[in-house]
Amino acid sequence: MSAGVPVEVMGVRELRGPLMVVSGVSGVTWDEYVTIRLPENEQRHGLVLDADHDVAVVEVLEGTAGMNPATTRVAFTGEPLTIPVGLGWLGRVCNGRGAPLDGGPPVFGDSRAAVNGAPLNPVWRDPPAEPVLTGVSAIDALTTLVRGQKLPLFSLPGLPQLELATQIAAQATASGAPFSVVFAGIGLTNADAAFVEAALDERSAAGELALLINTADDPVIERVLTPRLALTIAEHLAFTHGRHVLVVMTDMTSYAEALREVSAARGEIPARRSYPGYLYSDLASLYERCGRIKGRPGSVTLLPALTMPGGDITHPVPDLTGYITEGQLVFSAGLHALGVYPPIDPLQSLSRLMRHGAGPGRTRDDHLDVAAQLLAALTRARQVQELSELVGATALTDTDRSYLELEGAFREEFARQRSDEHRSLDDTMDRAWQVLLRLPRRELGMIPAALLAGR
Template sequence: MKEYKTITEVSGPLVYVDVDEPVAYDEMVEIETPDGDVKRGQVLESSEKFVAIQVFEGTEGIGQDASVRFLGETLKMPVTEDLLGRVLDGSGEPIDGGPDIVPDERRDIVGEAINPHAREYPEEFIQTGVSAIDGMNTLVRGQKLPIFSASGLPHNDLALQIARQASVPEEEGDGEGSEFAVVFGAMGITAEEANEFMEDFERTGALERSVVFMNLADDPAVERTVTPRMALTTAEYLAFDRGYHVLVILTDMTNYCEALREIGAAREEVPGRRGYPGYMYTDLAQLYERAGRIEGVEGSVTQIPILTMPGDDDTHPIPDLTGYITEGQIMLDRDLNSQGVTPPVNVLPSLSRLMDDGIGEGLTREDHGDVSDQLYAAYAEGEDLRDLVNIVGREALSERDNLYLDFADRFEDEFVDQGFDTDRDVEATLDLGWELLSLFPKEELNRVDEELIEQYYVEDEAAAAEEAAAAD
C-alpha cells in the first residue's frame, strides 16, 4: 500500500495527485486529512504522472497536506442472503441500525456481462398487480422495462406499488425453492421521499424480502454513480447464486445522469448532447444490460428503471438513450394525473417489446393477447374521436363513434384507474377487459378470435332483451 502527500488540485468532487508509477483504473483510495478524517475515493483517470480521484464523501476538508493511500483493489460489495430486509446507504454501508453485515463474499461492483450465448430468452410472466402493465404492457422475467415519468407525477407511488405487489404466479411451475425478492435503489431523492419509501416498506412488510439502497439529494454526486452498481451486484448474487427471481427498481436515473454530467464537467471533458458526457449511452448500457436470465440457472434479474423526463421531453438524451437500450417503456401522463387517474399510465405510447412471449396459455390466459390488442385499438379510436369532438361537438358524431368515446372514458376510469393500494391479479384484469369490450356488439371485436368471443363475451342482458323485442 503506497502513500502519497502530493495533492496538486481539488476540483469539485475530484482530487488530483502526482504519482511516480502507474495506478490501476477504478482502484480504491483512502484520503486522510490532518484531523484524522478518512474519506474513500476511486481512481477515475490514471497516467504515469498523475491520477484523478473521485471522492465519495465530498472533498470538504481535503488540502495539499492530506495523505493519499492506494489500496490495490477495486470497489467491492459485500454480498450475503442476510442483506434481505436491510437498508443501506448509496455506497453499501448499513444505515438501519442493524448488526454488521457478515458477507459470504465481496464482489466487484462492475460485474461481468452475461455471455450472449448463455442468455435465456425472457418469456415468463411477472404479475405487478397493475392492470395497465399486466394487461397491456406485460413485464416478463429478465426484461428491462423503464418507467418514463416527469416532475410532479406519482412515479414513486407506482414504484412502491410494484415493489409491494410484484409476484411470480405459482401455476408457472417454478419448482421448489424458487423465491422472489426486490432490490430497490434510490438515487438523489429527498429526505422526505426517503421517509415515505421506508414507511411504506415497513407498513406493508415488503422490507422483509427487499434490499434497499438510499442515496439522498444531499449526498455526494459521486456516490450516486456507484449506487445502481451496488444494487445490481446484490441482485446478481441473489439471482444467480441463491436462485431468487429479483426485481430491481432504480429511481431516479435522471439524477444518476446528472451526476455523470457533473463529474464530466469537473474533469473538463468535451460535452455531448445538452452537456451530458458522450459516453453516457455506454454507461447506461452497462447498467441496463445486467438484467437477464442465464441458461441452466434458476434465478433472474428484471429491471424497472424510473426516470423523470426534463421538461416532459421524451426526446431528451436520458429517455432517448434509455429507449434504445431497453425493451419498451411505461409512460406516465400528466393529463391523466390531473384527472385523478392513478396510476396515470398512458397505454398508447407505452410498450413492452417482450410482451407477446410472456403471455398466453400456460403463462397468463389464452385470451390475453387478443384482449390487449382489442382494448388498445378501441382506446386509440376513442382518443382520436376526442380530438374530433373538440371541433364538431358530440352531437355530430354517429352512434358508433359515441360508443367508442364512452369506452375511452370507461377504460380510463375502470381499467387504468385502480389506485395505488389495489392489487389485481391477471385474471381480474382480463375479466375487466372483457366487461369493457362487451360494450361493443360482437361484430366490432375484429381483433379477437371468434372462439374466445363465444367463451368470454359478457352479454348485456338489457341490450339483448331490447334486441329480441325489436326482432319480434
C-alpha cells in the same frame, strides 16, 4: 504497482469539486479502490477515474469538503471496489455506498463482488420469459413486464413516478417462484426517502427487499455508485441463489445529472445538453447487467424510472434509455389532470417482450387477444374523440359513441387504481373484458369466436 498490493502516497496536488488529483504514483489503474486518511484518524474512500503517467484522478465518495492536501495520505489498494454479497442484504436499509441506515451492523455476505460488474455476455443469455406481475392493471394487462426484461418508466415532472415505482416494488411477484426486490432511490429528498422506507417496510420486514437510499444532500459520487451497488446485489441473489430479482431504480435522471457534474469537474468536453459523450455507453453498462443466464434458474429484471426534463421525451436521458431498453411506460399529463392514478398512457407505452411473458401457459389464454383488442379500441376511441371535436357529438354514429363510452370505462374502471391496491391478474383481465363489452360484438374482431362465445 502490482494488483492487490496496496501503496500509500502523500502527494495530493489538487482538490476539484468531488475529485482529488494525486501525483507521484505509478502502476495505478482505472477503477482502483482508494482509502484516504485524514488527520485525527478520519478515513474516506474513493475510486480512480483516470490515471496517466504518475498522476491519478480519484473520485472521493464522501466528497472533498474539509480536506487539506498537505496532510492527506492516499492508499491505492490495487483492487476494484467490492462489497459483500448474499442473502444478508435482504431486509436491510442502507445508503448509496452500502453503509447501514437501519441501525444494524454492517452487511455481511458469503463472498465479495466488484461493484462495477459487467454486462451479461450475449452468448450466455437466455431470452426473457415468464411474467413479473406488478398488481397494476395498466402494466400487467397491456405492457406485461417479463423476467429478464428492462422496461423503463418515463414520467413528467410533478407526476407520481416515485409512488408507482414504490408500489411496484411493494407488490410485484413472480407467480410463486422465489422472488426478491432491490430498490435504489437516487437523489431523493428526505421526505421522499421517508415515504419509500414507510411504503416498503412490510416487504423489507418479510426479508424480500434490499433498500438503498441516496438522498439529494449526499455526495454526488455516491449517486453514481448507488445503481451499481443495487445491480451487484441483485446479480448474486439471482445467479447464485436462484431468485427472480426485480431492480427498481429511481430517478435515473438524477443519476445522469450526477454523471454530468463529475464529467464537468474532470474538465471533459461536453456533448448533447452538456452530458458527457459516453452517457449512452454508461447507461448501457447498467441496463445490460439484467437478464437470464443459460443453465441458471434466477433472473434480474430492471425497472428504471426517470423524469423527462420539461416533459421532453427526446431529452438525452429518456432518448438514450429508449434505445437500450425493451419498451417503455409513459405517463400522461392529461390522465393525471383527470385524477387517474397511475397516469400511464396505454397508446404511448409498449413492452416489446410481452409475448414472451404473457398468453397460454404463462398468464391466461385470453390475455394477448384481449390486450390487442383493447389497445385497438382505445386507438379508435381517440380518433372518434378528435372527430367529435371537429364535427360535433351529434354527428357521431351509435358505434362511435360506444367507443367514447369504452374510453371512459377504461379510464374509470380499469386504469384508475389506488396506490395501495394490488389487483390479481384475473381481476385485471375481468375488468378488461367489462370495458371491451361496451362495444357491439361485431367490433371485437381481434378476439377469437371461441373466447367471445363464453362472454
